[in-house]
Structure formats: C-alpha cells, structure tokens
Amino acid sequence: MSEDPTQAELEEVEDVDPAVILELLKDVIDPELGINIVDLGLVYGITTEGRNLYLDMTLTSPACPLDEMITSQIESVTDGVIDSVDINWQWLPPWGPDRITDDGRDQLRAIGFNL
Known part of the structure; x- marks a missing residue:
C-alpha cells in the first residue's frame, strides 16, 4: 500500500534552470534598438x-x-515556464556599449549602427 503525497510534496517544484530563462529572454526585443535584451547586455543576473x-x-x-x-514581454516569453517575475532594476553599474555581446554587435551593424 502506497502513501498519498502531501500537498507540500505536490507543490514542490525544482528550480527552473537559469540557462533556459536566458534563452527565452533572447525573444525579448528592446523596442528602441530592435535587438534582444540578452545581447544588449541588459540582463545582469537570473535567479x-x-x-x-x-x-x-x-x-x-x-x-x-x-x-x-x-x-510585459518578459512575462509573455516565460509564460508556462515561470509563474511570477520580479525585476530588480539596477542602475549601477550603468549600462554601456561595452556590455553588448558579439552577436548583439553583429545585429546592430546589420541594421546600420557603426560600432
């Protein structure tokens, strides 16, 4: 005879892998520059x-x-994987072009930016 799992056991969920989140965030496009927030270097940390x-x-x-x-875009791309999103907006260190990835630089060059 097996025991029924407790409600706490049913609700226990493993942490979603931050690498999965990072890939999903590549679908979030900065509306001003037209490239994703990961390659722009806007994401400082994922927990x-x-x-x-x-x-x-x-x-x-x-x-x-x-x-x-x-x-809103972040909530949309993580829907079904994540239940809640909490963003800690950080201004230090300030964002600068040095944070853009090589892929981001290629994307910006493709749309006419001179980097």
Missing part, C-alpha cells in the same frame, strides 16, 4: 526559486520609459 523568476537588469538609460513594455 529562480521553483517557478519564480528574479531578474537583475537595467535599461540603456535610467530615463528609459519602456520598462513596462519590456516587463
């Missing part, structure tokens, strides 16, 4: 606890008005 996501990230400028749009 998961179960199906909860905690992001440390920045924007290209503290005055950028697009935080809500980017947050």
